Amino acid sequence: MAVTIYDIAREANVGIGTVSRVLNNSPKVTTETRDKVVTVAKRLNYQPHAFAQALARKRSNTLSAIIPFFTNYFFIQVLQGVQETLAAVGYDLIIHGANTQEQLEEYLVRSMRKGRVDGTLLFSLELPDVFVENFIDKKNPLVLVDTFHPLFDSIRVDNVIGAKKATEHLISLGHTSIGMLNANLKSVRAKERLSSFKETMQLHGLDIHEEFIFNSTFTKNDGFSREAGYDAMIGLIRSGAKLPTAFFVSSDVQAIGMLAALRENQIRVPEDIAIVSFDDIEIAKFFDLTTMRQPMFEMGEIAVKKMLERIENPSAPISSTNFTPTLVVRSSCGANKNYIFSDSN
């Protein structure tokens, strides 16, 4: 069996209490005994038993993250922010990929097991009502990322302003016939981006051509996928309709699919069709996409910070922060004729 504090206590001729105190840097120990204990602990190659610690301390120093669609680049980048921030404070991260509502609930239940984790991070998924009171009753810290509930801390991106900026960029470039290639309206993000797009068009006195607005019917990834973008564009091209001169696309991955469809049909970007998309995932620059950047890494970082604060102070007021996406101009919109790849883009 592994070495325990009893072994150390015996070898060092002290009580286990003292060993524990030394290990936890309690000030009430003589330098002498401290040294003695430390030496023995090192010699025995002692490693504390995390669960026993967690049980006694009622603290696990572990967080869980529930995310949909594990392979989505957006999440991966937010997760990186989470992971690095957590690592810096010695916390562990348990990852739960929830692809179905059933799984989501299972993971939520699991995360609520008292003691298992100190808090849970929920990504982009709507918190089922049943769990709302559950989390509150059990005082189980929960912070929402890219989703919202008035009773919990949250971090979001302002889709309304983002879509507005994107649309206005296209308008400022002289486009008047602008379409939108959207994800599935089941997603709140998609809904918000669409309505903001429409409002912005109206605000500038431009016509909204409903036939140029495509809401994906894909369910996988809620239509935030390359296939969704590809299929929508191919469908439009095949229909033979006259194309708009510009598109606002609800995500980079969809824009990438759209690009493939356009290329196959010898339609040039940005000459024939200008594109502004959303997210600025890492590969967006590979495709020279002009897009709305979301500070993904920072979102993860801040989510963790909020969580740690919540753990420290459970009764602090609820805090909800909104990030405003920024426009990153590359070549897909036609504004930047001399765009050349560089890592800082």
Place this chain on the structure above:
Amino acid sequence: MAVTIYDIAREANVGIGTVSRVLNNSPKVTTETRDKVVTVAKRLNYQPHAFAQALARKRSNTLSAIIPFFTNYFFIQVLQGVQETLAAVGYDLIIHGANTQEQLEEYLVRSMRKGRVDGTLLFSLELPDVFVENFIDKKNPLVLVDTFHPLFDSIRVDNVIGAKKATEHLISLGHTSIGMLNANLKSVRAKERLSSFKETMQLHGLDIHEEFIFNSTFTKNDGFSREAGYDAMIGLIRSGAKLPTAFFVSSDVQAIGMLAALRENQIRVPEDIAIVSFDDIEIAKFFDLTTMRQPMFEMGEIAVKKMLERIENPSAPISSTNFTPTLVVRSSCGANKNYIFSDSN
């Protein structure tokens, strides 16, 4: 405080032992008392305390994965296989991103804390010697993914055969002047792919032009990055040297960077330069890359299976499995003139 088995025992007028038995589906309970206990447990919304269980059972049903470079698409896809397989058996996954040797060792130590996790998965990183005996002494299950050690279970991809197949594909297309754009030789993968490339060239009686072999000096991601590919190609072009007609590239991401450099200089692919790369990450098809496919999801799946078997049977013989990468022909090599994107590619 949360509800414990003591609460249930009290309310149901039974002993905690009985409650425990019911909760663990022990057969030695009357249906009657079982029902009684279950009812009370439900009513109290009981959730077992995972750590207390782990402590008593000496089993945590949790695995840890130590991976370098969290944002690497290769790892993400392997991890997805890990995560889904684990979810199916009710295990949790703790993720550790190790960007430095120091972090690697810290995580290794943490993973070895008796009881913390039932086993650890190490990705693509060399296991420091100190830890070898440590893991063995403590009987802490360890399985290696994309890395190797004779004393532990492992899953790898055969880089030698992969590089050979890639090179021979280029040769079969009639190329004789073939270069290699490689990652940092600190990486074992890069080393193996390079030597196999050279051997294959020699095997076919072709000259190896050392000036067309580029080993990255990037340390980030060991040179398996877009920037590394871009920089190497730009450097070659600027040098004014006559270019080889084909390149074997050690990873898809590098090939993507290389593509950008070529495009900027109006060098066509595959007409002027043919490319075969390695990995077949998800976005490889977006770029029509001919590449060596590694079964990433399956690798994750099998890693978990090996781990579970090892946990069940610690003294089973060590098993090491090798995957042979398969050639996926798209258009970057010029072999498939009529290549059209479809999702099944």
Place this chain on the structure above:
DNA sequence: CTGAAAGCGCTAACAT
């Protein structure tokens, strides 16, 4: 300043 002892919530061996 330090040792002893009482939990943390649960499992499992031991009685009954």
Place this chain on the structure above:
DNA sequence: ATGTTAGCGCTTTCAG
């Protein structure tokens, strides 16, 4: 079949 009790390894009073 069920209750009781002794740990699992650690933290934290409580005496001294």
